Amino acid sequence: MAVERVSAAGRSVHVLARTCAGEAACTGCGVVSRRVHSSYQRRLADTASGGQEVLIDLQVRRFFCGSPACGKTTFAEQVPGLTTRYGRRTGQLQAVLQAVALALGGRAGARLTGRLACAVSRSTLIRLIRAAADPDDQTPLVLGVDLSGVLSHPSVTSPAWPEDLFPHVGVSLSKVPHQRRRRRHYERAWGCSVSCLMGSGPGR
Numbered sequence: 001m002a003v004e005r006v007s008a009a010g011r012s013v014h015v016l017a018r019t020c021a022g023e024a025a026c027t028g029c030g031v032v033s034r035r036v037h038s039s040y041q042r043r044l045a046d047t048a049s050g051g052q053e054v055l056i057d058l059q060v061r062r063f064f065c066g067s068p069a070c071g072k073t074t075f076a077e078q079v080p081g082l083t084t085r086y087g088r089r090t091g092q093l094q095a096v097l098q099a100v101a102l103a104l105g106g107r108a109g110a111r112l113t114g115r116l117a118c119a120v121s122r123s124t125l126i127r128l129i130r131a132a133a134d135p136d137d138q139t140p141l142v143l144g145v146d147l148s149g150v151l152s153h154p155s156v157t158s159p160a161w162p163e164d165l166f167p168h169v170g171v172s173l174s175k176v177p178h179q180r181r182r183r184r185h186y187e188r189a190w191g192c193s194v195s196c197l198m199g200s201g202p203g204r
C-alpha cells in the first residue's frame with residue numbers, strides 16, 4: 001500500500017492511499033489474478049492519532065477471476081489487517097472497539113469511544129460483542145462446589161461423582177467445622193479425590 005497524502009481537516013486526519021500489489025487472490029476460490037477490472041475508493045476509519053480521528057481514503061481495485069470453476073466473475077482486493085469485505089473500519093480499530101465493548105459493555109463503552117476520538121454508538125458495540133468469537137471450550141480439571149449449606153443437614157446424600165470427568169474436586173467448606181472429616185466423607189461418597197478445600201478453618 002502506498003500513502004500519497006496526509007492532511008488535517010478540522011478534528012480529522014485524512015490519509016489518501018492506494019494499493020499497489022501487482023496481483024490479488026480471489027476471495028471466492030483463492031486463485032491469483034493480475035487482470036484488473038476497475039478501481040474505486042473506499043473510506044476506512046482507523047484508530048485515532050494525537051486525539052484526532054483518522055480516516056483513510058483507500059483506492060482499491062476489482063480484479064477478474066480467471067478460474068472457470070469459480071462462481072465469481074470479479075472480486076475486490078483486500079489488504080490483510082486493514083480491510084475486510086464491506087468493512088468501514090480498519091482491523092486495528094475494529095479490535096480496539098471490540099475490546100472496549102467486551103470490557104465496558106454498550107453504554108459506558110460508547111462514552112469511552114467518544115474520548116478516544118473513534119466514537120461509535122452503544123448498539124454498534126453490542127453488535128461487536130455478539131460477533132466476538134466464543135472462548136475455546138475446555139473441560140475443567142477442578143470443580144468448585146459450595147456445600148457449606150448442605151453440610152448442616154446430615155440426611156442429604158450425594159450421588160456418585162463422575163470421576164472420569166472431574167478427578168479433582170474443590171469444595172467450599174468455609175465456616176463449617178470438622179472439614180477434614182467432611183472431606184473424607186465426600187471422598188467416600190463420590191469415590192474420588194477431594195484435593196482442595198477452600199475457605200478457612202481447621203482441617204484445611
Ligand SMILES: [Zn+2]
Nearest residue numbers: 026029065070
Ligand atoms: Zn475465483
